[in-house]
Amino acid sequence: EPEVTQTPSHQVTQMGQEVILRCVPISNHLYFYWYRQILGQKVEFLVSFYNNEISEKSEIFDDQFSVERPDGSNFTLKIRSTKLEDSAMYFCASSEALLGGSGYTFGSGTRLTVV
Amino acid sequence: KQEVTQIPAALSVPEGENLVLNCSFTDSAIYNLQWFRQDPGKGLTSLLLIQSSQREQTSGRLNASLDKSSGRSTLYIAASQPGDSATYLCAVRWMTTDSWGKLQFGAGTQVVVTP
Numbered sequence: 001e002p003e004v005t006q007t008p009s010h011q012v013t014q015m016g017q018e019v020i021l022r023c024v025p026i027s028n029h030l031y032f033y034w035y036r037q038i039l040g041q042k043v044e045f046l047v048s049f050y051n052n053e054i055s056e057k058s059e060i061f062d063d064q065f066s067v068e069r070p071d072g073s074n075f076t077l078k079i080r081s082t083k084l085e086d087s088a089m090y091f092c093a094s095s096e097a098l099l100g101g102s103g104y105t106f107g108s109g110t111r112l113t114v115v
Numbered sequence: 116k117q118e119v120t121q122i123p124a125a126l127s128v129p130e131g132e133n134l135v136l137n138c139s140f141t142d143s144a145i146y147n148l149q150w151f152r153q154d155p156g157k158g159l160t161s162l163l164l165i166q167s168s169q170r171e172q173t174s175g176r177l178n179a180s181l182d183k184s185s186g187r188s189t190l191y192i193a194a195s196q197p198g199d200s201a202t203y204l205c206a207v208r209w210m211t212t213d214s215w216g217k218l219q220f221g222a223g224t225q226v227v228v229t230p
Contacts, residue, residue: 006158031216043159043204043220056217091158095216103149104206104218108158 002026006092006107013082013114021077021110023092032075033093033104034067036060043091049075082114117142119207121221129229134192136224138205143183146208146216150179150190153202153223162203163190167210195228202226 005024013019025032034046047057049067066078075094079086092107118141128134138148147166151159163172163179165188171180176193192199202225206218 042222045217103164106159
């Protein structure tokens with residue numbers, strides 16, 4: 001079964017450093033998303049991406065965050081200057097269609113720890 | 116305000132009992148609702164997707180129902196097994212004109228099936 005692949009599975013970084021989280025969505029999917037889950041809290045939406053541009057973003061997704069699809073397969077989330085409160089599990093997801101379809105497929109996540 | 120609620124937050128049952136997990140949402144204008152399973156520290160595994168036009172979906176021992184008018188979905192897991200122990204999340208895609216398909220998650224129900 002097709003999978004969304006995320007790397008690395010765990011990243012530890014110092015406060016103020018830049019991090020890039022990587023994702024390979026399912027190949028025929030057109031819509032890409034980043035979500036995060038702070039320990040003990042709900043999964044929350046960060047950003048959606050379609051046709052090489054951001055289609056929607058949440059209040060969390062401020063100027064410290066950016067997303068990119070640098071080639072035909074990868075989808076990245078960059079955090080420019082990490083803060084302690086950015087520590088969370090970050091999930092990438094993709095979907096085939098905006099409506100209907102087979103729903104979302106999520107990756108296994110990257111656990112980001114900011115120290 | 117659009118909200119997704121899951122009650123109870125935790126549930127413990129003996130092996131063999133049927134599980135009933137509840138999800139309620141405040142706005143009946145949804146595109147679809149998706150149930151996920153999350154193991155500790157892991158990613159989200161899609162279980163079932165119900166489109167707004169459907170009343171239920173089934174996969175093996177899992178059955179999910181949807182009642183839009185009352186703002187409820189129920190996930191039934193028949194003949195529970197210790198391997199069903201996990202957190203179960205429901206997520207809703209709202210039918211809003213400015214939404215590009217983001218999901219809103221409930222907080223989840225943590226299930227423990229005891230041998």
